[in-house]
Amino acid sequence: MARATGIRGIWHSLPLERYTSRDNYIWLVVATVCIGAFMAAVDASIVNVALPDLSTYFHASASLVSWVLIAYLLTLATLLTLFGRLADMMGRRPLYTFGFLVFIIGSAACGAAINLPMLIVSRVFQAAGAAMLQANSVAIITATVPASVRGRAIGFQGSAQAIGLSLGPAIGGGLIGLFGWRAIFYVNVPVGLIGTLMAAAILPKDKLSGHKTTFDWWGTALMTPFLVLLMMALTEGNSWGWTSPTILGMFAASGLLLVGFIFRELSFRAPLVDMRLFKIWVFSVGNFTGLLSYLAMFGVLFLMPFFFERVLTFNSAVTGLILTAVPLGMTVAAPKAGAMADRYGPRLLTTSGMALTGLASLLLAWTLSLHPSVVMMVIELVLVGVGLGVFTPPNNSSVMGSLPSSRLGVGGGILNMARSLGMAMGTALSGTIMAVVLIAHGGVEKAGGPKGPWIPSTRYSLYVLVALSLLAALLSLFRVAEKDSSKHESMPLEW
Known part of the structure; x- marks a missing residue:
């Protein structure tokens, strides 16, 4: 009891005054939140490069190994809203700090996995920690940072996620090449420990309203x-x-x-997903096209490692470096697209962005061969990312701008859920089509089979992604900007 009291006493003495009394305290909070955002984003993209190695190591098919990624993304999709709501009840600071610990334990368990089922279960545990981090990061910034600099602070958090997504394949490929696939999970442990200590020592105490929240x-x-x-x-x-x-x-x-x-x-x-919001046309179209955009991106990120390693026999480090082209193109284009959306509106940018992603995916499919131009493939992957970067900021802005002010939190949760579902569906759908076409052409999913069948299996999978990208572009043509979201304020949405 004394020990528990001591631990409780230490917790209640936090955050440390040496940090809270500083003039730059709010930026210490932002830096702490950015560590969690960076880690969660890295682990959403770092595993793609490892999938061929995991398939070989565990003697498993590509479709079965894809669950290492799907399980993580599905867990994120289902738990983001749950932890966002629990944070309102328990406080964001304890849940965010505990999320780091869960993420560390899950990462260590992934690295120590002795079989594929253990790895998949550990990924679910790891994703639960990532969901605690993602569900609270923007809310912590919003509650701490003054409105005068809040946009810049949230921009830093978004940049941390984008950088994490961009560096994930390169970091993963380098670690696998040097130390093997287990290193991509073990590397989270020291970073997570630093994040845990920073969260406990720096994040401000919560001001709970005392309002009973229904889940x-x-x-x-x-x-x-x-x-x-x-x-x-x-x-x-x-x-x-x-x-x-x-x-x-x-x-x-x-x-x-x-x-x-x-x-x-x-x-x-008090629904998990407020179906009444889908009566708003812009909200419905924006969420569906957003899902399709991440489906296309993660479909490409799932397919190409198998082509590069099974057909071109590249190692993980080279594959990871090449795949960085997609999120890098997205990261470069996104800030400019956000500024252009303020001038020209979302319709032109969202339509042209997804059309560019579809066209680049089509060119990528046509480039595939036993001896392709790798330089041309890198350019095409960059264009896939640029298209997504042009699409995403105006799409997200129009979705959130269509909502009444009282429903921004719920709408943001649905937007994040759609994104995670798109990632998972892109992996599942691409893996399924690839497996069907591969077997139909006499190939095998495991390493060591003939190279030829991997070309049509990857190509036809990309054709499906092209079709879905063009569908998103077509739907974006019918996007109608919400001039005044106040007309939705009359909706009976208070719980």
């Missing part, structure tokens, strides 16, 4: 198995047979769960 537990219980069953059916349909009772049962069960989830959300007073 939609049944909505979470319905949505999570719906997503898992749907992704399992998509990724394993080729292995188990698309007409097998198991696969058909998964599709049927996921459909029933989706119907149940929609009815629950429409009837519950």
Whole structure:
């Protein structure tokens, strides 16, 4: 008891006055939050480079190994709203600090995994910690930083995420080349420990309103198995047979769960996903096209490592360096697109951005061969990223600008959920199409098979991503700017 009291006493003595009394205290808070944002973003992209190595190490198919990435992204999608709501009840500071600890433990368990199921379960645990970090980062900045510099502070946080996403493939490829795939998980431990200590010592105490917050537990219980069953059916349909009772049962069960989830959300007073917001056309189109944009990006990031390593026999370090082209192009284009959106509106930029991503993916598909021009492929990957960078800021801005001020938090949560679902669906859909076409052309998913079948399997998978990118561009043409979101303020949305 004395020890518990001592630990409790230390916790209540934090944050340390040596930091809170500084003139630059708010920027110390921003720096602490940026560490968490950077780590969570890195781990969303660092694993792509490792998938071929994991497939070889565990003697598993590409579709099965894809669950190392899908499990992480699905966990993020389902837990972001949960932890955002729990933070309102328990405080953002303790949940953010605890998120670092969970992330560290999950990362260490991933590095120590002795088989693929253990790795996938550890990734779920790791993603739970990442969700605690992502769900609270912007809210902590908003509550701490004065309005006069809040935009710049949130910009730093967004830059940390973009840089993490950009460096993930290069960091992953370098670590795998030097130390093996386990290093991409173990590297999180020392960084996470620094982040934990900084969060405990620096982040401000929460000012809880005392208002009782209701959480939609049944909505979470319905949505999570719906997503898992749907992704399992998509990724394993080729292995188990698309007409097998198991696969058909998964599709049927996921459909029933989706119907149940929609009815629950429409009837519950504090829904996990507020379906009434989808009556706003810009909000609906923006979230769906946003999902398609991240589906296209992660589809490309999933497919290309297998092509580079199985066909061109590049090592992980070279593959990671090449893949950096996509998020790098996105990072360079995004700030300029945000400024242009203020002048020209979102329709032109979102439409042209996704059209460029579709065109670049098409050129990438045509470039594939046993002896392609790697320079041309890098240029095409950069253009994929530039298109996404041109699309994303105006799309996000128009989505959030269409909402009443009282629903910005809920709308932001749905936007993040759509992004995570797009990443997971891009991985699952690309892996499924690749596996089907690969086997149809006499190839095998595991290492050591013939190189030729990997070309049509990658090409036809890219064709699907092209079609979905063009669909997003077409839908963006019908985007109507919300001149005045106050007309939605009359919606009965208070809980």
